[in-house]
Ligand SMILES: NC(=O)C1=CN([C@@H]2O[C@H](COP(=O)(O)OP(=O)(O)OC[C@H]3O[C@@H](n4cnc5c(N)ncnc54)[C@H](O)[C@@H]3O)[C@@H](O)[C@H]2O)C=CC1
């Protein structure tokens with residue numbers, strides 16, 4: 195078997211070489227020629243996989259090591275008899291921890307307690323659900339909007355997006371990008387909705403750039419200086435609007451999902467699907483792949499208040515380490531992708547074991563996603 199993998203897919207060579215010959219290629223522009231000899235194609239979000247890319251190739255299986263699938267024309271793949279698999283939920287924890295890192299930073303900067311704020315979560319799937327659970331563990335109220343789940347009769351209490359805009363102090367987007375259909379999310383946050391945000395609201399987009407109308411956002415931010423904005427994703431990428439970047443409070447290069455765990459889960463999920471496709475199942479234990487984190491044990495003395503949580507969270511991941519480099523190089527062609535390719539290793543909170551004063555704090559830390567035990 196010949197397998198093409200995106201060069202930004204950790205552990206891909208190691209795993210896929212168990213079943214064939216692996217070639218790693220830059221994902222943004224995979225030359226059609228190299229596909230002429232590939233049986234399997236393993237991509238990330240930057241490769242547009244469609245009829246044109248696959249026509250005349252022997253590719254029988256396409257895997258994407260990502261949660262989002264808007265870069266894949268699944269209908270075309272089905273028509274060509276190509277099997278497709280994605281990696282749902284692989285990096286959901288990473289995105290939640292990105293959101294917390296950003297919120298704790300803004301809370302410290304602006305002097306507010308997260309427990310005094312209401313968070314509106316738009317899109318309550320793998321990311322949104324985990325975000326809600328961790329906010330709940332912290333005692334933060336959240337409001338949920340997810341029309342597909344509401345229509346399926348899921349038992350959460352869902353509201354429409356305009357109610358969230360009305361009531362939420364923080365609005366955070368975690369939907370797929372749908373360009374059409376009953377649940378279309380393209381420019382879901384349009385100019386009218388942006389203008390309707392509450393005074394001093396915080397807007398976060400860590401799903402797909404076009405879910406928020408970026409041109410409208412720039413116009414609104416030029417007039418409304420009370421808003422705070424966190425953008426991990428842009429419309430378009432990689433050539434984002436430098437004017438918009440300058441108006442944001444936190445800006446990153448589509449790396450919210452980039453923990454080592456998240457990327458490794460993505461690769462293993464796709465590898466396991468590929469092995470199933472070959473009829474040779476090969477389950478992979480994630481722990482056998484991951485190295486020990488640089489910081490793995492810490493003692494917390496005293497209560498787990500917001501400042502202590504912020505210090506713990508930022509010990510594992512401080513979003514400023516990704517904000518500053520983007521601001522420096524965003525205007526230079528190619529640099530957005532270079533930041534993503536050379537991404538400094540980042541781990542999830544669970545990689546940090548916290549020893550604390552008592553079981554109550556330990557269980558709260560575990561509910562938040564850390565490893566923890568009372569001393
Ligand atoms: N910035 C990054 O690095 C990452 C971005 N993403 C993006 O975030 C998206 C969400 O990720 P997951 O939670 O893992 O996906 P998911 O598929 O588990 O959840 C998406 C949720 O959005 C809901 N939804 C669909 N249409 C909606 C609408 N019109 N309004 C409100 N809710 C709607 C769905 O019903 C579902 O519950 C992905 O599709 C991907 O595009 C995901 C991971 C990393």
Ligand SMILES: O=C(O)C(=O)[C@H](O)COP(=O)(O)O
Nearest residue numbers: 238239240260261262285451
């Ligand atoms: O999983 C997704 O969906 C994402 O957005 C990925 O985190 C994006 O990473 P790349 O696939 O672009 O490396």
